[in-house]
Amino acid sequence: MKDLRQPTEPFRIKSVEPIKLLSRVEREEKIKAAKYNVFKLDAQDVYIDLLTDSGTNAMSNRQWAALMMGDESYAGAISFRHFEKTVKEIFQKKYVVPCHQGRSAENLIFSTLLKKGHYVVNNTHFDTTRGNTLHKGGIPIDLPCPEVDSLDPLLFKGNMDTMRLEDFIVKHGADKIDMVIMTVTNNSVGGQPVSMKNIKEVSSICKKRKILFFFDCARFAENCYFIKKDEPGYENKSIEEIAQEMFATCDGVMMSSKKDGLANIGGLIAVNDEEIYRQITELMILIEGFPTYGGLAGRDLEVLSVGLKEVLDYSYLRYRVEQVRYLGEKLKEAGMPIVEPTGGHAVFIDAGRLLPHISPEGFPGQALTIAFYLEAGVRVVEIGSLMFGGIDPVTGEKVNAKKELVRMALPRRVYTNSHLDYIAEWASKIVADKDSLRGYKITHQSTFLRHFTCELEEMNTEDIKINS
Numbered sequence: 001m002k003d004l005r006q007p008t009e010p011f012r013i014k015s016v017e018p019i020k021l022l023s024r025v026e027r028e029e030k031i032k033a034a035k036y037n038v039f040k041l042d043a044q045d046v047y048i049d050l051l052t053d054s055g056t057n058a059m060s061n062r063q064w065a066a067l068m069m070g071d072e073s074y075a076g077a078i079s080f081r082h083f084e085k086t087v088k089e090i091f092q093k094k095y096v097v098p099c100h101q102g103r104s105a106e107n108l109i110f111s112t113l114l115k116k117g118h119y120v121v122n123n124t125h126f127d128t129t130r131g132n133t134l135h136k137g138g139i140p141i142d143l144p145c146p147e148v149d150s151l152d153p154l155l156f157k158g159n160m161d162t163m164r165l166e167d168f169i170v171k172h173g174a175d176k177i178d179m180v181i182m183t184v185t186n187n188s189v190g191g192q193p194v195s196m197k198n199i200k201e202v203s204s205i206c207k208k209r210k211i212l213f214f215f216d217c218a219r220f221a222e223n224c225y226f227i228k229k230d231e232p233g234y235e236n237k238s239i240e241e242i243a244q245e246m247f248a249t250c251d252g253v254m255m256s257s258k259k260d261g262l263a264n265i266g267g268l269i270a271v272n273d274e275e276i277y278r279q280i281t282e283l284m285i286l287i288e289g290f291p292t293y294g295g296l297a298g299r300d301l302e303v304l305s306v307g308l309k310e311v312l313d314y315s316y317l318r319y320r321v322e323q324v325r326y327l328g329e330k331l332k333e334a335g336m337p338i339v340e341p342t343g344g345h346a347v348f349i350d351a352g353r354l355l356p357h358i359s360p361e362g363f364p365g366q367a368l369t370i371a372f373y374l375e376a377g378v379r380v381v382e383i384g385s386l387m388f389g390g391i392d393p394v395t396g397e398k399v400n401a402k403k404e405l406v407r408m409a410l411p412r413r414v415y416t417n418s419h420l421d422y423i424a425e426w427a428s429k430i431v432a433d434k435d436s437l438r439g440y441k442i443t444h445q446s447t448f449l450r451h452f453t454c455e456l457e458e459m460n461t462e463d464i465k466i467n468s
């Protein structure tokens with residue numbers, strides 16, 4: 001018999017937060033009032049919230065204890081020294097700058113290192129990384145490996161395409177590329193991992209061409225777990241050793257610590273170059289705060305120094321990543337087509353494949369998202385044409401996303417196996433009734449990032465005829 005069971009939670013629960021399932025009638029009222037946009041729901045009207053794994057982590061007893069030890073001095077707090085020591089150990093860099101979250105780290109780095117009209121090459125830019133690059137006049141280029149679109153469950157689908165990287169450098173010139181960034185795990189392609197081999201190849205190309213090599217490493221520990229599990233030669237190394245080997249290859253890192261910092265807020269920059277450090281901290285004082293707190297409280301720095309160590313624990317990471325795999329297996333059993341293999345932090349359901357009777361114009365991912373809330377009180381998020389489609393600002397043409405997906409992101413250490421079993425049971429029911437699901441149409445939208453604020457309504461028979 002195939003063992004579907006995920007590793008049992010390597011913790012016991014000391015503090016609990018009650019959650020409540022509203023009645024079906026109440027859920028119908030709430031989602032209607034939210035104009036069928038789950039971002040407009042009040043969190044207390046959600047039973048199980050899988051909207052994001054960012055900042056939603058549960059802290060450990062050690063982190064809560066550390067929080068009380070926060071030194072709130074303006075400059076030179078001992079909490080900063082604790083944070084600095086931990087970050088130096090893991091990331092192997094001389095200079096450490098705390099930031100209040102990932103995007104402020106991006107803002108500082110790109111403001112300092114990007115020149116207008118120059119390129120930033122990434123395995124795949126995350127939304128805020130892309131946004132901040134564009135905001136500073138840079139040109140973001142994604143070079144994911146060709147395997148990324150394959151339906152086969154291949155390993156290390158998060159890799160960068162090194163052949164295209166070399167070609168790009170030859171074509172555009174190394175002096176026009178201000179930075180190469182490796183995003184681990186590769187969030188925008190489903191939290192897929194990057195192999196150490198790929199990291200080292202990209203690093204040596206950057207060294208040879210004298211291009212800065214950075215990591216965007218919100219989920220670095222989850223990436224290290226995949227390397228230990230699947231990459232030959234790493235099975236006997238500790239997660240910390242793998243992290244150190246990984247970060248020894250780069251010039252600097254930026255991190256959103258709302259993910260693998262196991263905290264609710266925070267971010268960081270670490271670099272080796274003194275001149276870069278000096279420029280970053282000069283700007284920092286202007287927009288974020290003094291360099292020993294970086295927009296965070298002393299207690300946040302204490303929480304992060306504990307969290308960044310705890311996340312390196314193999315039994316935690318095994319439980320974590322295997323919990324994601326377990327949810328994926330359960331959803332597959334329930335008849336949901338998912339993207340395989342599952343990555344480190346979320347399961348992606350292919351709503352386009354599940355609901356072929358709804359065209360991309362009817363947002364099949366949104367139809368499934370609404371079904372999960374109505375049936376089960378579960379909040380998930382559409383990652384498809386509602387998020388990425390719309391009118392192309394350059395050509396004026398209507399564009400749809402490449403895939404119509406729904407993401408179930410798992411907060412760290414928050415939900416138990418039993419919550420996941422509950423979700424899978426309702427997934428079976430949704431699959432059984434899938435032909436009754438209808439598409440949605442937008443009744444109101446903004447120009448940028450419309451998915452956060454748009455209003456929708458269910459399509460009626462007339463709309464469906466027009467669209468098909």
Ligand SMILES: *Cc1c(COP(=O)(O)O)cnc(C)c1O
Pocket residue numbers: 054101102103104126128129183187216217218256257258259266267
């Ligand atoms: C979350 C995330 C960011 C942005 O971080 P925030 O803390 O949300 O500002 C940047 N890059 C990646 C890969 C992320 O996952």
